[in-house]
Amino acid sequence: MSRRPIQLKQWMCGGIWLGLSLSLPSFASTFYQQPFPTTVEEAPLILKGKIGTHYSDWGKGINSQKIFTYYAFQNDETLKGPTLSSTNSSLLVREIGGEKDGVGLHVEGAAHFETGETVVVMVNPLNSEGTLDVHGMMLGKLTIEKDANGDEILKGPALWGSSSTFSLNQTPRPWTLSDLKRLIRQQASATPPAENSKLSQKVAPQPTPSIQPSQPSNSILPQANPISQPPTLPLPLVIMIFGILGISILLWKFLK
Amino acid sequence: MNRKWLGAAAMIVIEASGTKALAFTPLVMSNGASIRWRQPITINIAGNPANSNNLTASDFFKSVTTSLQRWKAASQGSVDFNYWQGIDRSTFPTSGGNDGLSTLFFLSQMTAANSISSSIIGTTQVWYDRNSGEIYEADIILNDRNFNFTTSPADSTEPAEGVVISRANNKAPVYIENTISHELGHALGLSHTGGLGTSMLFMEAPDQAFLSCDEKVGIQSLYQSSQTDLTGAFHGTVTANGSPVFGAHVVAISETRGTSLASALTDRSGSFHFGHLELGNYFLMIEPYYAGSQTLPYYYSSMNVSVCSGRDFKKTFLTTNSDQRPAPLRKISVNSGVDSDLGSIPVSCSPIPLASPSPSQSPQFDMSTANGRPGDFAWVDVFPQNSQNRTYPLRNVSGDLVIRVVSYSLYSPVKAILSLTNSMGNPVNFTYVNPNYKSSDFTANSGNSGFQSFDGILTAPSLALGDYTLSISTQAVSLSSYPAGYFSVDRNFPFVVVFGSTRTEDDSINSNSTLPDNPRCRSLENFARYQSPSGPPIRRSLPGGNPTTQTGACGRIKTSPTVQRDPSEPPFGAALGWLIPWLFALGGLRISNSLHRPKLAIKLKK
Numbered sequence: 001m002s003r004r005p006i007q008l009k010q011w012m013c014g015g016i017w018l019g020l021s022l023s024l025p026s027f028a029s030t031f032y033q034q035p036f037p038t039t040v041e042e043a044p045l046i047l048k049g050k051i052g053t054h055y056s057d058w059g060k061g062i063n064s065q066k067i068f069t070y071y072a073f074q075n076d077e078t079l080k081g082p083t084l085s086s087t088n089s090s091l092l093v094r095e096i097g098g099e100k101d102g103v104g105l106h107v108e109g110a111a112h113f114e115t116g117e118t119v120v121v122m123v124n125p126l127n128s129e130g131t132l133d134v135h136g137m138m139l140g141k142l143t144i145e146k147d148a149n150g151d152e153i154l155k156g157p158a159l160w161g162s163s164s165t166f167s168l169n170q171t172p173r174p175w176t177l178s179d180l181k182r183l184i185r186q187q188a189s190a191t192p193p194a195e196n197s198k199l200s201q202k203v204a205p206q207p208t209p210s211i212q213p214s215q216p217s218n219s220i221l222p223q224a225n226p227i228s229q230p231p232t233l234p235l236p237l238v239i240m241i242f243g244i245l246g247i248s249i250l251l252w253k254f255l256k
Numbered sequence: 257m258n259r260k261w262l263g264a265a266a267m268i269v270i271e272a273s274g275t276k277a278l279a280f281t282p283l284v285m286s287n288g289a290s291i292r293w294r295q296p297i298t299i300n301i302a303g304n305p306a307n308s309n310n311l312t313a314s315d316f317f318k319s320v321t322t323s324l325q326r327w328k329a330a331s332q333g334s335v336d337f338n339y340w341q342g343i344d345r346s347t348f349p350t351s352g353g354n355d356g357l358s359t360l361f362f363l364s365q366m367t368a369a370n371s372i373s374s375s376i377i378g379t380t381q382v383w384y385d386r387n388s389g390e391i392y393e394a395d396i397i398l399n400d401r402n403f404n405f406t407t408s409p410a411d412s413t414e415p416a417e418g419v420v421i422s423r424a425n426n427k428a429p430v431y432i433e434n435t436i437s438h439e440l441g442h443a444l445g446l447s448h449t450g451g452l453g454t455s456m457l458f459m460e461a462p463d464q465a466f467l468s469c470d471e472k473v474g475i476q477s478l479y480q481s482s483q484t485d486l487t488g489a490f491h492g493t494v495t496a497n498g499s500p501v502f503g504a505h506v507v508a509i510s511e512t513r514g515t516s517l518a519s520a521l522t523d524r525s526g527s528f529h530f531g532h533l534e535l536g537n538y539f540l541m542i543e544p545y546y547a548g549s550q551t552l553p554y555y556y557s558s559m560n561v562s563v564c565s566g567r568d569f570k571k572t573f574l575t576t577n578s579d580q581r582p583a584p585l586r587k588i589s590v591n592s593g594v595d596s597d598l599g600s601i602p603v604s605c606s607p608i609p610l611a612s613p614s615p616s617q618s619p620q621f622d623m624s625t626a627n628g629r630p631g632d633f634a635w636v637d638v639f640p641q642n643s644q645n646r647t648y649p650l651r652n653v654s655g656d657l658v659i660r661v662v663s664y665s666l667y668s669p670v671k672a673i674l675s676l677t678n679s680m681g682n683p684v685n686f687t688y689v690n691p692n693y694k695s696s697d698f699t700a701n702s703g704n705s706g707f708q709s710f711d712g713i714l715t716a717p718s719l720a721l722g723d724y725t726l727s728i729s730t731q732a733v734s735l736s737s738y739p740a741g742y743f744s745v746d747r748n749f750p751f752v753v754v755f756g757s758t759r760t761e762d763d764s765i766n767s768n769s770t771l772p773d774n775p776r777c778r779s780l781e782n783f784a785r786y787q788s789p790s791g792p793p794i795r796r797s798l799p800g801g802n803p804t805t806q807t808g809a810c811g812r813i814k815t816s817p818t819v820q821r822d823p824s825e826p827p828f829g830a831a832l833g834w835l836i837p838w839l840f841a842l843g844g845l846r847i848s849n850s851l852h853r854p855k856l857a858i859k860l861k862k
Contacts, residue, residue: 034375042374065353066381099285099386102799103354106283106291106382108442109458112554136373138550157550251842 056098385799394443433465492598500526503559582637634755659756
């Protein structure tokens with residue numbers, strides 16, 4: 001068998017992988033200040049549940065050259081996105097990085113979870129592996145702590161907000177789980193976003209009363225959402241399609 | 257058996273070496289052992305300039321090589337690099353896979369799965385040998401999908417106050433060297449830091465392109481540059497109620513420079529170590545790490561966040577004495593070639609919020625000289641009320657008095673204004689400069705980001721012996737001036753660090769000091785134009801002797817670590833797995849034909 005046909009088939013296989021793969025890992029290192037409502041709005045799925053055991057392994061398909069850490073996740077409540085079926089009550093949450101086969105992959109800013117902790121996690125839809133990629137790395141994880149009043153307080157790096165002239169006398173109220181649910185409801189019921197909808201504070205709840213709306217820094221927030229961008233047809237997929245067509249023609253001629 | 261023993265011994269060495277928290281935050285494995293390149297370090301990087309930002313290849317080349325030269329200069333020769341650039345993906349891949357070739361490319365060109373959050377500007381994937389901790393590859397990805405990388409130092413997602421930026425295609429403009437310098441720090445083995453105004457701060461910020469004191473100390477400590485005769489060190493252990501504090505943010509404030517020079521996080525044993533420090537006096541301030549463990553490697557995930565019982569560790573700061581207000585800071589003298597042991601440093605949570613003191617409660621500082629040495633003081637004080645004015649009596653002052661205030665680089669959202677009066681309440685002759693640093697001072701070669709500090713310095717010359725009163729008033733600072741906005745500051749308990757000294761003619765804080773008032777240790781850059789070496793980019797061999805098992809959509813294969821394979825090319829085994837169903841289909845078709853179309857079957861046999 002010559003070298004060339006192998007390469008063609010490898011490309012075709014790559015195309016199949018790419019076409020079938022819905023895995024969308026997020027990884028990061030340098031962050032910029034993004035309002036929490038924007039982070040919530042961009043997250044396809046937001047779940048609340050408990051972290052179980054974890055292990056690291058190579059990814060599958062197009063991610064076979066990357067190491068991921070897989071966390072068992074007991075989904076107690078779907079806060080945003082389609083409700084997962086009962087069979088999905090126990091899921092695997094995937095995050096880039098880990099150690100496997102004597103090799104380590106470290107990505108600064110990747111989310112890490114502890115066994116037994118209850119978290120709110122922002123994830124992408126189920127990928128081809130049947131796992132859920134954390135959306136936005138460390139921004140995609142929120143821990144829950146109960147305060148003296150019994151309110152479930154959210155904590156995590158994602159709870160950054162827009163800049164404002166700060167008043168020393170004001171103490172911001174922390175985000176609670178109820179605030180997050182209200183925000184998600186508001187975003188879901190909002191009219192289709194206009195050009196600058198992400199910059200608007202209309203969808204924001206009042207979790208941090210001291211934060212003034214319409215800050216100058218907001219005007220530079222990026223509008224593009226990688227999830228909502230129109231998909232482009234990757235080259236391997238095109239090659240695969242043409243490959244299948246070619247093989248079909250060859251078979252047709254061969255058998256005719 | 258021998259190999260097992262050798263491996264165990266190696267792991268013990270790694271574990272032992274990993275227990276030392278350095279004067280910066282290194283990348284560490286889950287056991288705390290450092291991840292670093294093996295010396296001598298020559299990092300080979302293949303850059304692919306293709307992007308969706310209209311950034312030219314020559315601009316990209318200059319930005320990358322300038323950033324690399326900054327790190328090389330900061331390391332004082334310990335780190336070197338080779339850089340190649342091209343758009344041929346077979347030579348300059350854009351996949352970021354584990355292939356032994358360090359790469360730098362844009363997200364829009366990524367051939368592997370390529371979705372990252374729009375709040376992420378850049379990322380670095382650091383590949384290392386688990387057994388040795390040696391980094392053998394680092395892949396840097398720049399998010400040109402959501403950000404518009406430019407060559408203007410003023411462009412930032414959090415521009416300096418007064419700087420107006422414009423954006424194209426709804427993308428926030430970012431000075432590309434801000435991101436590249438930061439990511440190269442990760443590639444070299446540095447983690448995020450907690451110091452505002454540092455390049456390794458996890459948030460993008462103006463002036464981030466230019467390495468700060470913290471990075472310079474960090475890279476020299478990590479790779480042990482040879483020029484140690486001009487530096488010193490100290491180490492110690494932070495404890496609370498007799499137990500070590502894991503994750504305390506220890507800040508070394510340089511009396512000479514008038515700002516925080518380096519910072520460290522304590523490890524699980526509560527220990528920290530500062531090395532490669534400029535000679536002179538330092539003040540230690542110990543505080544929580546505001547950004548939290550999520551911005552750090554997994555090792556720090558169990559850092560103590562409840563040391564202040566009943567209060568959130570992240571929203572108070574630690575001092576060595578909670579009963580006094582203001583809390584005095586410990587003074588450290590760093591001498592050439594000496595690694596001073598500070599022993600155990602007990603800390604406790606400040607009783608915040610503090611009640612506003614009456615004038616009679618104000619602490620007094622005796623500035624009289626002892627043994628011919630000038631008197632000095634250093635404290636940290638909380639200003640819970642806006643625009644509050646406080647006074648601090650200074651006793652027995654004589655000669656030249658220099659007082660510095662640090663706020664910007666320490667998460668405190670206030671600008672302090674200092675003034676001085678004599679015992680009669682009359683103002684004395686003094687100058688107060690605020691801010692004491694602007695990046696515009698360095699426009700000759702590096703451009704101007706507009707970054708400015710709100711630290712300040714008061715100088716009162718030739719004071720007659722007597723008592724004086726220092727007054728400090730605070731003003732709220734727009735949080736847009738801070739790299740991470742309101743997240744990065746302690747809004748509840750803004751504070752200032754004040755330290756001062758009477759000085760003599762030969763005192764190191766003399767205004768004629770060779771060290772400038774420059775919190776970022778920034779210097780003029782005169783880098784020569786870089787020329788890439790001939791030939792293709794050099795790959796490193798992959799670690800380990802065992803083949804790695806990889807699972808593809810079409811099956812599992814084993815790949816020898818020494819085999820260099822194009823990461824964008826699916827493995828042969830997987831391709832075979834893809835082909836098998838087709839062969840089955842073809843076979844089935846032939847059988848079907850032989851049953852129903854005998855003529856064709858005969859034809860095929862021929």
